[in-house]
Amino acid sequence: MTESPELLAAQLDGSSTMTPSRLLREPLRNSISTDEIIPGWCCYWYDEKLGDYAYLGLRGRQFGEGAVKAFAPQIIVSGEAKGSGSSREHAVYAEKYSGVQLVFARSFERIYQQNCRNVGIITCDDFDVLAALLAGEELPLEAFTRSANDIERAIIDLGGLFGFNRGHREEARSTLRTVFSEDRPLNIVEKIIQSRLSSRNRPPADSSVRVGESYFVETDVRFSHEYVTPMAASMFTQQFGKDAALSDPDSCYFFQDHLSLAEQVLTRRARGPELIARVHDLGRRQQDFAALGGGHFIGPSDSGGSRAICHNYIVEHVARPGDVVIGTDSHTCTAGAVGAFAFGVGATDIANAWYNREILVKVPAAIKINLMGRLPRGVCAKDLMLALLVHPMIEGSQTLGKVLLFTGPGCAALNIDERATLCNMAVEAGGMTAMFEPDEVMRAYLSGRAGAPRNSGVPDLTSDEGATYSAVVDIPLAGVEAMVALPGDPGNAVPLASVHDEIKVDKVYGGSCTGGKAYDMDMYASVFELARSRGMVVPEGVQAYIQVGSESVMKYAVERGYIGLFEDVGVRVLPPSCGACINAGPGVSESPDEITVSAQNRNFPGRSGPGQVYLASPYVVAATAISGRLSSVEAMLATEARP
Numbered sequence: 145m146t147e148s149p150e151l152l153a154a155q156l157d158g159s160s161t162m163t164p165s166r167l168l169r170e171p172l173r174n175s176i177s178t179d180e181i182i183p184g185w186c187c188y189w190y191d192e193k194l195g196d197y198a199y200l201g202l203r204g205r206q207f208g209e210g211a212v213k214a215f216a217p218q219i220i221v222s223g224e225a226k227g228s229g230s231s232r233e234h235a236v237y238a239e240k241y242s243g244v245q246l247v248f249a250r251s252f253e254r255i256y257q258q259n260c261r262n263v264g265i266i267t268c269d270d271f272d273v274l275a276a277l278l279a280g281e282e283l284p285l286e287a288f289t290r291s292a293n294d295i296e297r298a299i300i301d302l303g304g305l306f307g308f309n310r311g312h313r314e315e316a317r318s319t320l321r322t323v324f325s326e327d328r329p330l331n332i333v334e335k336i337i338q339s340r341l342s343s344r345n346r347p348p349a350d351s352s353v354r355v356g357e358s359y360f361v362e363t364d365v366r367f368s369h370e371y372v373t374p375m376a377a378s379m380f381t382q383q384f385g386k387d388a389a390l391s392d393p394d395s396c397y398f399f400q401d402h403l404s405l406a407e408q409v410l411t412r413r414a415r416g417p418e419l420i421a422r423v424h425d426l427g428r429r430q431q432d433f434a435a436l437g438g439g440h441f442i443g444p445s446d447s448g449g450s451r452a453i454c455h456n457y458i459v460e461h462v463a464r465p466g467d468v469v470i471g472t473d474s475h476t477c478t479a480g481a482v483g484a485f486a487f488g489v490g491a492t493d494i495a496n497a498w499y500n501r502e503i504l505v506k507v508p509a510a511i512k513i514n515l516m517g518r519l520p521r522g523v524c525a526k527d528l529m530l531a532l533l534v535h536p537m538i539e540g541s542q543t544l545g546k547v548l549l550f551t552g553p554g555c556a557a558l559n560i561d562e563r564a565t566l567c568n569m570a571v572e573a574g575g576m577t578a579m580f581e582p583d584e585v586m587r588a589y590l591s592g593r594a595g596a597p598r599n600s601g602v603p604d605l606t607s608d609e610g611a612t613y614s615a616v617v618d619i620p621l622a623g624v625e626a627m628v629a630l631p632g633d634p635g636n637a638v639p640l641a642s643v644h645d646e647i648k649v650d651k652v653y654g655g656s657c658t659g660g661k662a663y664d665m666d667m668y669a670s671v672f673e674l675a676r677s678r679g680m681v682v683p684e685g686v687q688a689y690i691q692v693g694s695e696s697v698m699k700y701a702v703e704r705g706y707i708g709l710f711e712d713v714g715v716r717v718l719p720p721s722c723g724a725c726i727n728a729g730p731g732v733s734e735s736p737d738e739i740t741v742s743a744q745n746r747n748f749p750g751r752s753g754p755g756q757v758y759l760a761s762p763y764v765v766a767a768t769a770i771s772g773r774l775s776s777v778e779a780m781l782a783t784e785a786r787p
């Protein structure tokens with residue numbers, strides 16, 4: 145996977161005259177996202193058709209549908225951070241169904257690597273092993289798995305997670321080898337993992353879980369959405385039998401949130417009727433499985449769209465401090481805002497967890513981020529997170545598979561919605577998840593949450609004095625400024641003040657699980673109120689959208705008069721749905737030359753349509769909508785009022 149699109153295409157069409165060893169001296173592609181491995185619309189399928197779609201989303205692609213499958217590569221090689229972004233297991237199946245057996249990369253994103261392992265694709269970051277293969281050596285499997293721990297190696301040896309479980313059934317569970325360390329001070333992440341260890345790997349007395357070792361952990365909450373549920377349901381039935389039942393269905397949630405507005409944009413696309421039929425089929429299959437299993441189905445809203453985006457709903461109604469929450473979406477980490485250990489998983493993992501509530505967790509190292517002081521006026525958590533993505537102790541691959549643990553006196557000034565933004569985008573930093581420890585802000589929020597039985601009481605969970613962290617990062621909040629991520633990757637973040645070119649926009653989108661919360665509505669409204677008071681509106685030629693993340697947020701916005709305000713300045717208000725963020729709703733780009741400024745969490749090539757997407761805070765998104773160009777609030781106010 146060379147950085148050069150021409151060299152890559154030449155390999156596939158047979159015109160390349162370069163040997164693999166020579167190609168490996170060319171720059172390799174870094175941060176290949178799962179959106180690039182397989183675009184969102186291709187995930188409407190979950191069978192061998194996925195092989196035809198392998199790498200159709202690749203930036204600069206110069207090959208067509210089916211080209212990778214026709215070439216049938218056994219080995220794929222790339223650079224750093226392979227498999228960033230979405231947790232979609234469709235990506236590794238696209239590779240598997242196109243012939244891939246072995247993936248080399250300098251480093252791997254956690255979910256992608258775990259998905260590969262679960263389906264029997266071997267991953268390796270040792271390029272000396274690759275050189276030995278190219279030299280013609282025959283190597284044992286152990287050569288590829290030296291960096292894996294014992295359980296990971298056993299899963300690989302047995303062809304994947306389901307094969308591993310068949311080899312370790314109940315009667316043989318006592319033979320499962322797990323490694324613990326001596327009793328020691330634990331951080332909150334390690335405490336939660338230790339408290340939820342499965343019966344098949346209970347710790348001996350006076351011992352603790354060890355960073356880098358894997359353990360089966362019992363989950364408290366499991367959820368999936370319509371993109372993944374049908375694939376996982378098919379696995380569930382195939383592996384456990386047609387009469388298999390969900391374990392503890394009351395802790396299972398099924399969301400129809402990703403594609404609830406897809407039809408509005410698919411009608412304008414090639415193959416539109418076929419894609420719409422696939423979307424409807426995914427929804428029906430998910431609803432049928434949820435009805436049979438007895439889990440909670442959070443489906444369409446009577447007023448259009450969905451009742452809620454999954455992450456918003458889990459924070460608003462379900463997750464609690466100390467919970468282990470897994471979901472088939474990389475932004476499951478959002479629930480860290482309420483003290484949950486929450487992270488994304490693939491279809492195989494969720495199917496297995498439906499059956500036994502277990503998830504395999506490799507104990508992550510934690511990075512302690514001390515927040516000090518307060519954010520300046522007009523600067524918010526989105527700016528802080530974009531700044532963290534380029535912080536010298538966090539940027540690159542330094543956070544891969546780790547937990548960002550936010551602490552320090554500055555946390556007291558961040559409400560739950562702002563904490564949710566920080567936790568939500570931990571995966572954009574390459575982290576496994578992020579979380580906050582319980583404090584008065586969290587307790588006040590949970591005490592006011594709608595009265596489900598799970599909402600009673602907040603456990604007193606804190607890290608031990610002397611707990612270990614892989615790094616400690618001090619962040620003076622007063623020094624954070626308005627940020628923007630340039631197109632292509634959230635890591636392309638720069639201070640907004642450093643962007644001197646006039647960037648005219650075609651579309652502005654304020655929504656998604658990152659930008660559709662109640663406090664986000666407050667921020668949009670504060671800017672639009674300034675605009676309305678000066679007679680300013682969205683200019684002609686610009687389409688502006690605000691999308692709420694849940695019915696609760698819609699109610700909040702209606703009660704405060706925000707909906708009328710947004711409409712007064714020319715903004716279209718959308719019901720809850722993942723929508724434009726996943727290229728499945730109003731606000732998506734329609735052509736490569738379109739420019740969008742968005743409050744969503746990622747801007748990988750093709751993720752939200754073929755255009756260019758800048759990421760920014762709700763303040764900047766709203767100011768840009770009024771200015772018609774990438775703009776700060778101050779620059780917006782300097783613009784001449786329009787009639």
